[in-house]
Amino acid sequence: MMNHTFTDLGVEEALTAKLAEYEITAPSPVQAETIPAVLAGRDVLAESQTGTGKTLAYLLPALQKIDPASRTTQVLILAPTQELAMQILHESQRYGENREIEVQALIGGAAIGRQVERLRKHPQLVVGTPGRVRELLALRKLKLHTVKLVVIDEVDQLFQLGGSGDVEQILKGTLRDRQLLFLSATVTPEIRELAGREMRDPVEVGIKPEQRTSESLEHLYFICEQRDKIDQLRRIIRTYDAQKVLVFVNNTEDIGEVEAKMNYVGLSAGALYGDADKTTRSLVLRRFREGEYRVLVASDVAARGLDIEGLTLVVNLDPPMDAEHYVHRAGRTGRMGRKGVAVSIVNPRELFIIRKFSRALGIEFGHRVLSGGKIIVPREEREHAPRTVNGKGPRSAKSSAPSPSASRKSAKVARESSPAAARKEDRHKDRKNKGAPKWLKNKAARPEGAEE
Known part of the structure; x- marks a missing residue:
């Protein structure tokens, strides 16, 4: 052309x-x-x-x-x-x-x-x-x-x-x-x-109707237990040091909790969902655009058409309902050739969704873990990285999707590298903080290892 x-x-x-x-x-x-x-x-x-x-x-x-x-x-x-x-x-x-x-x-x-x-x-x-x-x-x-x-x-x-x-x-x-x-x-x-x-x-x-997502967009996933997802979100935002982060949550009733937890740990956050009135939605979106909020916790109402300048990181705290919704959520970043990262935080039972999206969209999802304040590729992922086939380059994105055995190993690595020590230290700080929100007080009152 x-x-x-x-x-x-x-x-x-x-x-x-x-x-x-x-x-x-x-x-x-x-x-x-x-x-x-x-x-x-x-x-x-x-x-x-x-x-x-x-x-x-x-x-x-x-x-x-x-x-x-x-x-x-x-x-x-x-x-x-x-x-x-x-x-x-x-x-x-x-x-x-x-x-x-x-x-x-x-x-x-x-x-x-x-x-x-x-x-x-x-x-x-x-x-x-x-x-x-x-x-x-x-x-x-x-x-x-x-x-x-x-x-x-x-x-x-x-x-x-x-x-x-x-x-x-x-x-x-x-x-x-x-x-x-x-x-x-x-x-x-x-x-x-x-x-x-x-x-x-x-x-x-x-x-390029066959190309569903931007070529400048990187697709990654992290594995953790369901109860650790919000803490994992906090660590990912801190590690990437992204100044604007859009976080997607499926259930409207969960949005307020995620918003409150982000604000409590010092990540200024706002909430955007369809049931809110027009004035509130406009105000929250304006504050996010202008940088007053670093994190926008949203339902799929924010997944279509919105163009946020400076948005480099999109996180699926809950997996989207299908590949089409994934395309539109991820499409909020990596726009007009700019770099962007779309991260999905999944529990071990949700890994099949990543494989499903990889096949449906023809894209490769990279597995990452947090270790020592850095984002790294797990060792077994490096060992099983796609090799060249007859000197013709790497295997297709479809074949590079995580296999069931690799997924189980990934889930084990994620559990072993989970921030247990960090959570224990956070609980100690929370007990000392008399002004902590109710959900944190309840969390502090539970014995170590108890389900949230």
Whole structure:
């Protein structure tokens, strides 16, 4: 593929100048293929892995197609979550500032009356979640007959969250000659069926669809007993010395406990989960972006689309439910070619999940242990490292996944190298600390070796 500039793709000078302010000078592959098609008025079905620049691939041409002199809604962007919608809103404001484009968010969890009031300013670009947009359409407070372009970002997640019905109803309210863009990390048969009904001769963009995760992303796993996971998390964060860490927890009721423990050991942490109100979620995310929180403990609500500057470490304290969720969690780091590490902390009974993801995604997971304040490769892993086959290089990622016998050895090594002495010392300190949280007091009261 030829090396393009944004100007070569047809992006106007005002937008390229704004990109240069943020040191963005060369388009990514998905941007190079998508931008000209959108500017030409074509419908687009784009599939590209997370962290490849899909947002700017549609946002730059969308902003350029808006007529600032016309006080009508001309572009509608739909996103599956409040966090992603707000991120798109901020990007729209950042790059649309020079063109004096009015942008508004219509998301659930916010006061609908205030949103109705702002709609009277006739924003040219609206970013919303499907449920709230459909609600405002039903109230006849939002009209789409002037919309020229509809963008649906992370369309696969909209289907997973049951939002396909809302999307179809919204599309019925738009003109048939409007332009339609679908962007996703994966294109499922359901998405392709909807595209077949709603799009006209779409341009299909596929950027290495077989490569599900970034090449600059390292995948690692640590083994410990379930009761030691949070302590292992603390040690991993300290050892990596990462200034921003995103930790995924499956159960919402466990998020508060992990947050409290991180804060108690001096790792400033916030919590992000779907049941929290919009204001709280926005505040927590802003504090994490700005570095006020070093650790963000989150549910899968943070797994899609979010781009956090400086995030180099993602940790799965609980394994994701499937390979697709792993891809999106890990994709919060290692974005746009930058280095990143995705760590999974598993107990011995969860090792099969690592093997399953390795086979499904065609990626290699490296086993690591903590020893002497360092992260090392276990000895038996080094002894069984993939050798060259007939001088043709290492074995495939699939064959390098840990075997059952190696996994059992790894689990044994992890138990032997567990921080027993460190935990004993921590318990002694906790008993001396009268202001310790209740969960630590209870832990201190238990005899050594008791289950937590």
